[in-house]
Amino acid sequence: MSRLSDLPLRIKFFGLMSLLLLVLLVVTGIFTYQRQQSLIVQFAIDNARTFAKELVETREYMSSVVKDEPEHNYNLVPQVVATQVARLVTQNSKFYVRQVSLRYRNPQNSPDPYEKAQLEKFRHNPPREVYDIVDTGGSELFRYMQPMLATASCLNCHGPFETAPDFVKERFPPGHYSYNYHIGEVIGAVSVTIPLKDLYAQLGVNFALDMAARTAIFLIVVTVMALIMSREIVAPVRMLSETITRVTRTGDFSEKLPRRSNDEIGKLIGAFNEMMDELSRRTVQSHESEERYRKFIEVAASAIVTFLKDGRIVIANHKAETLLGRSRQDLLGDNIFDYLEGGPALKEKLAGGQIPAEATSIQRVIKLGRAIEVEMVLTASQTDRDPMFTAIFREHAEV
Numbered sequence: 001m002s003r004l005s006d007l008p009l010r011i012k013f014f015g016l017m018s019l020l021l022l023v024l025l026v027v028t029g030i031f032t033y034q035r036q037q038s039l040i041v042q043f044a045i046d047n048a049r050t051f052a053k054e055l056v057e058t059r060e061y062m063s064s065v066v067k068d069e070p071e072h073n074y075n076l077v078p079q080v081v082a083t084q085v086a087r088l089v090t091q092n093s094k095f096y097v098r099q100v101s102l103r104y105r106n107p108q109n110s111p112d113p114y115e116k117a118q119l120e121k122f123r124h125n126p127p128r129e130v131y132d133i134v135d136t137g138g139s140e141l142f143r144y145m146q147p148m149l150a151t152a153s154c155l156n157c158h159g160p161f162e163t164a165p166d167f168v169k170e171r172f173p174p175g176h177y178s179y180n181y182h183i184g185e186v187i188g189a190v191s192v193t194i195p196l197k198d199l200y201a202q203l204g205v206n207f208a209l210d211m212a213a214r215t216a217i218f219l220i221v222v223t224v225m226a227l228i229m230s231r232e233i234v235a236p237v238r239m240l241s242e243t244i245t246r247v248t249r250t251g252d253f254s255e256k257l258p259r260r261s262n263d264e265i266g267k268l269i270g271a272f273n274e275m276m277d278e279l280s281r282r283t284v285q286s287h288e289s290e291e292r293y294r295k296f297i298e299v300a301a302s303a304i305v306t307f308l309k310d311g312r313i314v315i316a317n318h319k320a321e322t323l324l325g326r327s328r329q330d331l332l333g334d335n336i337f338d339y340l341e342g343g344p345a346l347k348e349k350l351a352g353g354q355i356p357a358e359a360t361s362i363q364r365v366i367k368l369g370r371a372i373e374v375e376m377v378l379t380a381s382q383t384d385r386d387p388m389f390t391a392i393f394r395e396h397a398e399v
């Protein structure tokens with residue numbers, strides 16, 4: 001969790017965005033694919049139905065009108081006409097249409113295993129149609145079958161041997177299983193086949209195009225978001241954090257950032273600039289007051305030394321130079337306790353946290369081997385960090 005939150009904003013945001021869009025892309029892709037697939041299957045069913053209807057109608061019509069004509073012209077046999085019509089109507093498509101029967105006369109009309117199985121099922125309670133997607137060793141086929149029922153006219157040639165036309169009798173001897181059908185009996189079926197590959201060829205192209213369009217949209221969205229995000233959020237925030245780091249290092253509060261907008265980021269930059277103004281004003285003020293203080297103690301009649309809790313001298317006036325017998329350069333950074341006879345005791349007192357608001361004591365200052373007795377007024381000022389102490393010395397008398 002902490003790893004994720006440590007990642008840069010851009011990566012966090014775009015990782016999430018991209019993931020979301022990708023999931024969306026895949027989900028809608030699957031959905032579209034399934035929809036197109038079901039449309040294609042529906043398209044195959046509709047086509048197969050139309051072909052079957054055309055054939056059944058053709059055969060019906062031929063059967064009801066032909067008498068002895070096939071005697072002289074075998075091409076007028078209803079089955080033969082229907083087969084030719086089927087060939088013509090499917091010639092520009094991948095659909096393959098045939099008419100099959102379990103009790104066939106023409107071996108070309110013998111059913112394949114799938115057709116045989118369906119025809120056997122059709123014997124009792126034939127359905128209006130059946131369709132399936134069948135896997136035939138590597139290639140998938142869409143298969144459709146519609147049973148054909150014998151009508152009165154069919155029995156002219158498919159009824160008893162005796163009443164069949166001569167050309168039928170000649171070709172198919174008595175006892176041939178293609179005779180003796182009854183009205184309503186399943187005599188055969190229209191069988192339509194198309195390789196799924198050919199159906200999907202169309203689908204595949206559409207789907208690829210569709211996915212390409214979606215991917216393009218996805219890329220555009222992500223890129224535009226990346227640009228906006230980087231320009232509007234990441235870059236200003238980075239500039240802000242870099243500036244803060246630099247200001248902390250240099251202490252230069254005069255830096256300002258360009259404000260380009262009035263949105264949240266713009267307001268943040270505005271607030272930062274105001275803060276910098278305020279800080280630089282305060283710094284100037286504190287420098288001024290420090291300066292005033294220095295000038296003030298310089299003209300004072302007493303020696304004045306300001307030091308930290310550990311005794312380190314930070315400010316000393318001219319009189320202090322004279323009293324302690326050292327130049328200001330030497331005094332600054334030196335330890336005040338070293339100059340006082342009661343230094344160690346005072347040091348302990350201050351270290352122990354006993355900070356007097358104001359205390360007067362007599363101290364002996366050692367200067368050039370001589371001890372000078374002075375009166376020391378010690379005041380403490382609590383600054384925000386460490387306490388500072390100011391000692392004012394008034395000379396008593398030389399001993």
Ligand code: HEC
Nearest residue numbers: 059060063077078079101104105106109148154157187188
């Ligand atoms: C004029 C005679 C005649 C009539 C009427 C006729 N058929 Fe046929 N039928 C044939 C002949 C002959 C064949 C064999 C055709 C071939 O050699 O391809 C055949 C073949 C078929 C076949 C293909 C299976 C096979 O035996 O090779 C089916 C199915 C079929 N007929 C169904 C029908 C139906 C259904 C009707 C009524 C709508 C009908 N026939 C009417 C003579 C006829």
